[in-house]
Amino acid sequence: MAAAELHLRPATALGEEELARALERAYEDYVVPFAMDVDRLRRHVDANDVDLDSSLVLVDAAGDVAAVALLAVRGERGWIGGFGVTTPFRGRGLGHRLGALVEDAARQIGLRELQLEVFVQNDRARRVYDAQGFEAVREVLILTRPPSGPPTPASLPVPATDPSVVLSTTRPDPDPVWQREAAGVARVDGVQALVTPDASAPRGAMLLLDGAAGALVLDVWGDAEAARALTTELARSRPDAAATLLNEPDGSPALPGLLAAGWREAGRQVEMRKRLG
Numbered sequence: 686m687a688a689a690e691l692h693l694r695p696a697t698a699l700g701e702e703e704l705a706r707a708l709e710r711a712y713e714d715y716v717v718p719f720a721m722d723v724d725r726l727r728r729h730v731d732a733n734d735v736d737l738d739s740s741l742v743l744v745d746a747a748g749d750v751a752a753v754a755l756l757a758v759r760g761e762r763g764w765i766g767g768f769g770v771t772t773p774f775r776g777r778g779l780g781h782r783l784g785a786l787v788e789d790a791a792r793q794i795g796l797r798e799l800q801l802e803v804f805v806q807n808d809r810a811r812r813v814y815d816a817q818g819f820e821a822v823r824e825v826l827i828l829t830r831p832p833s834g835p836p837t838p839a840s841l842p843v844p845a846t847d848p849s850v851v852l853s854t855t856r857p858d859p860d861p862v863w864q865r866e867a868a869g870v871a872r873v874d875g876v877q878a879l880v881t882p883d884a885s886a887p888r889g890a891m892l893l894l895d896g897a898a899g900a901l902v903l904d905v906w907g908d909a910e911a912a913r914a915l916t917t918e919l920a921r922s923r924p925d926a927a928a929t930l931l932n933e934p935d936g937s938p939a940l941p942g943l944l945a946a947g948w949r950e951a952g953r954q955v956e957m958r959k960r961l962g
């Protein structure tokens with residue numbers, strides 16, 4: 686089918702089930718396994734400020750989804766939090782068209798900047814974003830850590846604390862990646878916080894979520910020593926849990942400590958941004 690015969694709709698034209706299914710189809714053969722359902726979609730929308738009215742889908746005459754783009758909004762900044770073309774429609778320029786459409790949607794609601802992350806090996810997506818004028822800002826890592834086995838004593842006392850204390854404390858990185866911004870993390874149900882001593886002015890902190898697949902670290906900051914101590918406590922308190930950490934900026938002060946404490950690089954993304962005017 687020619688791309689011109691596709692119809693542009695807001696993502697709200699689909700029900701939640703349909704949208705979750707459309708995203709799964711748009712992420713077929715992705716760089717990493719991608720699973721979406723209504724619960725995951727709701728959490729993604731809530732934590733990341735996805736604006737479904739400004740997000741869009743392209744559908745064919747039969748109502749089949751050809752492409753989906755999710756646009757998240759914070760002030761005058763936008764983040765592309767989902768972007769894909771379903772396999773029957775790939776390789777015909779639709780990725781480029783979708784990129785232009787999401788940028789139009791961002792301009793229409795007055796956004797001045799768009800940002801996104803793309804896996805370094807995702808050449809097709811990268812060609813779309815490069816052609817559109819996005820510029821690479823930094824690389825961010827996905828780190829994983831296997832379960833550590835039986836508990837060992839902590840090297841430093843690392844207390845669990847109230848996440849709101851940590852979230853209200855000034856984070857040393859003034860420009861965290863989108864999914865780590867405190868505004869969003871504060872809205873995630875069940876977040877646990879670990880801090881290095883002196884909770885009133887933490888030298889380092891880790892925010893995490895315990896789940897069936899292990900511990901998901903939503904954010905960590907501090908110097909290398911703090912990152913090591915936080916990981917030691919994570920491993921001591923959750924000896925049977927594997928752990929995943931999203932979007933650690935390459936070259937961050939914490940990274941050497943994380944690697945020394947057994948975290949390993951499992952993926953690398955490029956953060957890209959484009960000024961809109």
Ligand SMILES: CC(C)(COP(=O)(O)OP(=O)(O)OC[C@H]1O[C@@H](n2cnc3c(N)ncnc32)[C@H](O)[C@@H]1OP(=O)(O)O)[C@@H](O)C(=O)NCCC(=O)NCCS
Pocket residue numbers: 711712713714715716767768769770771774775776777778779780781782802803804807808809810812813816
């Ligand atoms: C990335 C994606 C959206 C591209 O959509 P698409 O409609 O296939 O892309 P287009 O036809 O517009 O082509 C985009 C570029 O990829 C290239 N490309 C397309 N298919 C390709 C293939 N099979 N192998 C290599 N390059 C390919 C095109 O040549 C084009 O580059 P160019 O304009 O410099 O020549 C699509 O592959 C997809 O949905 N992938 C899974 C989800 C995903 O990766 N999303 C991005 C998240 S950041």
